[in-house]
Amino acid sequence: MKRLIRTVCWYTACMLLLAGCSGWQSALDPKGPAAGELAWLIWFFTALCTVVWLLVMAALIMPLARRPAPLGDLLVLEAAAERRKMQIVVAALGATALILVGLTLLSFFANRRLAAIGSDAALTIRVTGHQWWWEVRYENDQPNRILTTANEIHIPAGEPVRLVMTSTDVIHSFWVPNLSGKLDLIPGHENVLDLKADKPGVYRGQCAEFCGAQHANMSTFIIAEPRPVFDAWLKDQLRPAAAPMSAEAKTGHDLFLKRPCAMCHKIGGTIAGGTVAPNLTHIASRQTLAAGTLTMSRGNLAAWIANPQGIKPGAHMPVVRLDGDELNAIVAYLEGLK
Structure with a gap:
């Protein structure tokens, strides 16, 4: 029992430490609906697995803590124990099946909610992974309004944005934990990621798929701004380069x-x-x-x-x-x- 108590205390301390995982580039500090959905799943899965682990530990410890029975009662107790073992196994199998089905359904509906985020996206940005930087292209029906930049992605805060992603060399993975989950960028193939930032801010992202020697130095920044500020930024970026003065x-x-x-x-x-x-x-x-x-x-x-x-x-x-x-x-x- 002392060992069990120490284990539970250690596990609780770890959970409390995890609660401090917030702020800069943290999946546990969601700043958008996609990240919020994923964070909820993370916490729910963690809590459920904790309960299951505690029940398993209790099932292991209870027989060890029980006093041995007298020799004369052993045969009767062994028969009853076999029945109890079968009941426990059947109950455990049934609970496992229910848990797996429940988690599968939760993941399915979470994916549906994630897919619905970009259904009203008015802004489409094409992101192309290179070794080791990100090409960012703002699509527009008017060719003179198409903007190409690099590494920093400006978006209007509070509005859904659609990112169309591909790669020119190897597989990269786009991950901005505060705003969304990971998505691979695959050469010759396009993947779509819909995200939204709830409020203005700078959110750091990172390539999450080893893509070569400088994989660790392939980060990106999503800069969410109020719509007027974003429109002003876009207008400035569409201008030609300023002529040198000095x-x-x-x-x-x-x-x-x-x-x-x-x-x-x-x-x-x-x-x-x-x-x-x-x-x-x-x-x-x-x-x-x-x-x-x-x-x-x-x-x-x-x-x-x-x-x-x-x-x-x-x-x-x-x-x-x-x-x-x-x-x-x-x-x-x-x-x-x-």
Whole structure:
């Protein structure tokens, strides 16, 4: 009994510790209906499994705690024990079947509720996984209203959004725990994820399928904003890149277009039209660099351009040889792309 009490106390302490799993990138701190549905299932399954475990432990301990019977009563007790064993086995089988059927039905109806979230989605965003970054394209019936950006996904808070997902290389998995469950991005195939953020905020996501050396450095951020703020952001992002103002930035602009950078990256309003790397039209408006590996700053931008392999080994961005003045000029130019 003492061992049972210690085990129960330990299990309870673990449950209390789990209750503290909230906030930044936590499936137990839902901020949207999809995550809320999944969190409810997690807690229900955990509670039910806890009850089953406690009943099994009680069934194991009760015979051990019982006093041995006198020898003369052994035959009678053995016959009764066999009957009780059969009754317990039948009851356990029946309870197991009911639990499995019940959990299956719960999962089925939960999936139906998850599928209904995006039935009224007015915004469709195509997310493509690359090694190791996310391409984000806002679809629109008007070609001049289509926006392509990278790694950060802005959405209107309180409105359902549909994400259409695929991959260009290997299988990735998109997971923003506070807002939704995981969904795989499979080359040559499209999967759909519907989600909604209940209120404005920044929600971190992560690739949840090992996809290569820099899998751990493939994060994303969903930024939920009030509709007016989101509309203003979208309008700004659809504009061409701002013209360089300072002499240094103008030099950086010319260098960028003459170097291999323009063959991989696109900057709206310039001849840089590459599509194999992130769109840089408004790179300075983003919060991070290299899919969340670095925070956006002049120093980090310079470090990333100077030696991407030192920061993210295996990344497909090559090292471009630049002297100090050339590096500062290109950084000055990119720093003005807001």
